[in-house]
Amino acid sequence: MNHVDIAGLPVGDGHPPRIMGVLNMSVESNYDPSTWGDVDGAVEHAEQMATEGADIIDVGLQSSNPKNPWQAVDTELDRLDRALEVVDRADCDAVWSIETRYAEVADAALDGGFDMVNDVCGFADPDMPDVCEKHDAAVVKMASPPDIQSPGHLKSIDDCFAALERGGFTEKTIIDPAFGGWYDEKTHEDNWEMFRRLREFRAFGRPMLTATNREDFLGVVADRPETEDQLAVSLAAATMEVERGADIVRTHDVPETADVVAVAAFLGDGDRANAGDADGDAASLPNVAAREVERNVGLRGHNGVEPGEAATLSFRTTGLNEPIRERLAAIGADYGVLVAAGAGERPSPENVAGGRGDSPASEGTFVAGTASAFEDALAEIAEVDALQPLAGRIRRTLARERLA
Template structure:
């Protein structure tokens, strides 16, 4: 199982890590930490040294209740940092977290190698055709509504079947447009209740039917800290425990804040295999 990123084949026979670089002021865990060029570059270097296979750059918060930023505002945040990262770390593989096709196009033109879209192409109807033209890997995430409304859209007939039906339809659309490098993200925390998040976790292997890499983003999320009645800052160990569970049930790529610890979890899991 492989994807082509900037001409290099990435093989998922060993799990990979996407290190999170939030350039936002209001993300739920690290908003504002890396909002200057110097801080963003230092964090990028740390993510790379700790073992990240991808740097996942986000220019706007997608926490529950968040308002949209325009593509133009997002680009003003991302493009300067992306250019500098590619200059200082030319071998780095950059994923851009966006639901705007304009941001996807301009960041890929600047060297980004993958697009991570929380909306599964539902917010910007030009996203799929843009990805088809750009020929870059695409993270297809399941979500209903938008970050502003998703907390009210948690009704499902059958949660796992409904997500798989969504994936099936979207994969067909993407493949008709020539997109073959697709990763699937079930969307932990997006239009899901806490109980539904854990139902997805228990059934991760049900998404293997598509024979596509499974992308898991649970790092320091509310499904963990709310259950444990604590804060995002205090749940590194519980996050690591769920990462191990996710690997055991089919995860191919972990999107994380804490790369070093995720790398250690992968090493332990591979030894257990």
Template sequence: MAEKNFFEPKKSLNIKGRLIDLSSPRVMGILNITPDSFYSNSRTKSTGEALKKTEQFLNEGATFIDIGGYSSRPGAMDISVEEELKRLIPVIEALTDKFPEAIISIDTFRAKVAEESILAGAHIINDIAAGDMDENMFETVAKLQVPYIIMHMQGTPQSMQQNPVYQNVTLEIIDYLAKKISKLRSLKIHDVIIDPGFGFGKTIQHNYQLLKEMEAFKIFELPVLVGFSRKGMIHKVLGTTAAEALNGTSVLNTIALQKGAGILRVHDVKEAVECVRLMEMVSG
């Protein structure tokens, strides 16, 4: 089991000298610069479209804009570093120019992509592999000294859903994250966010067990990000589609907020912000 007090309780993030208050839950809008993301309506086909969607997200109350150029859906196509950068860098540069106050998270597991994206204007590294798919990632984050999101994933995007097996999904993920956080602490990486990785190398039963026991992640005293948005764990249970999974997403986001989630990563910002506002009315 993980030990307590790896870090002091985190109530803020240092974004290039600007402190972002995390005492209230925040919303992260998903901006996919990919042709093959699982939810077709999230695919952004041009820089102009990315600017328009970002403006919408910011107006609806998003704190973070998470940009990804590599689809991490089950069985996703592998692309080169060069292709990933070709998709991402022009969009990051355009967003930082038009929306200088926007906080941009770069969704990548590659250290080179992470570094070039930060140098182009991004602020946060969101790594679905927690360093497992690029041995240079932790050292790169330490050098850049930017906030780092570590997610648990069993396998790779190409293999993760083939046959995920756990003895105890929650305990195994806690132990995994504990080792990662210890390594990050040794490298003096202070702004860490944890993501249990719903839908990444987990069956539907694993996902709901993890959600049921999500309060266990409070042991780390770090912000917890969750990403349920329109995933199969919703529409496969309901017998619908990703396009019809907004209501289910809001239900799971609300449950996660009750259990301590600090950041909701979503395709639909307005509805997630409403979840946060209404939950705060109950808990305030």
């Protein structure tokens, strides 16, 4: 992981996830609780967010919501004067981030007291990387097409990966996968798929920012279509984002999000407590699926070992009688698949003849191995009638992982 220092605030492995509070200073922004047209109100809100747990305050000068028209650079520069007054007057220790798509605005903001840039157009302005490097400033690169008017207007996870790769990175780049609905190009289904596969973005080896707070693709899951009713679904998502690799969580709801992120980091499977080995930089990557292995291989190359040999899959199946378990164990031994039968695997007598037993006391049979081993063993497993449910689950998992 490339650790990033943002004006003394470390972000990345070995450090707790950071909270980015939203402060919009644009008249067209759609979420009123985070929008301030007057400097006095913006100062008070910024100080409140810092008190409630915001490590970073992200000041927006125009809305990136596709429902609103884009604003030219002169509009952002006019609004920057009020934003700089907020930075100057606010009494808080939070890091200040300027959300913009223009290198000219970023340059003026960094000169005036901002600490970092949140580029919602992902270096569509080709001068943005140079400006940030000149100021030694961190920059969030959101996955976007090379179009200054179209932040985030991408569909698939592959499109987002390609956009992040385009134009490269600075030494202090933080990536943003670009969740949301961008002119209907990215549907709810696209967002759900990208959320499930969020760990793949760890392949870049860079800190990651997620921004899903009060997004409709979450609200629809719980039948909460109105923005004001989407706090609970946003908090549920934030816990999973941290589990899947988010280092910064951007939110309108700072105190609630700070609480759930702290719990997710403390109780999760990640390695937040360790910054790396003394002789180098190493971090564990929990829950690595085959597609994440493929992403790392695609970005880095490899030593000739097939990606399927590096990703482990695990399954549990229940109700197998002794002969079927022995048959499964024999197949596993042939192909390097671990088979462990539970002590309570005692099928009911009426199901013994069919090879299955659905005893309530059954602990099930645990089956684990590499994706490649399961690929090789699948045909033989599928030949056994009683193992058809297991074979079907293996087949679907491999297909989902793009290995079969």
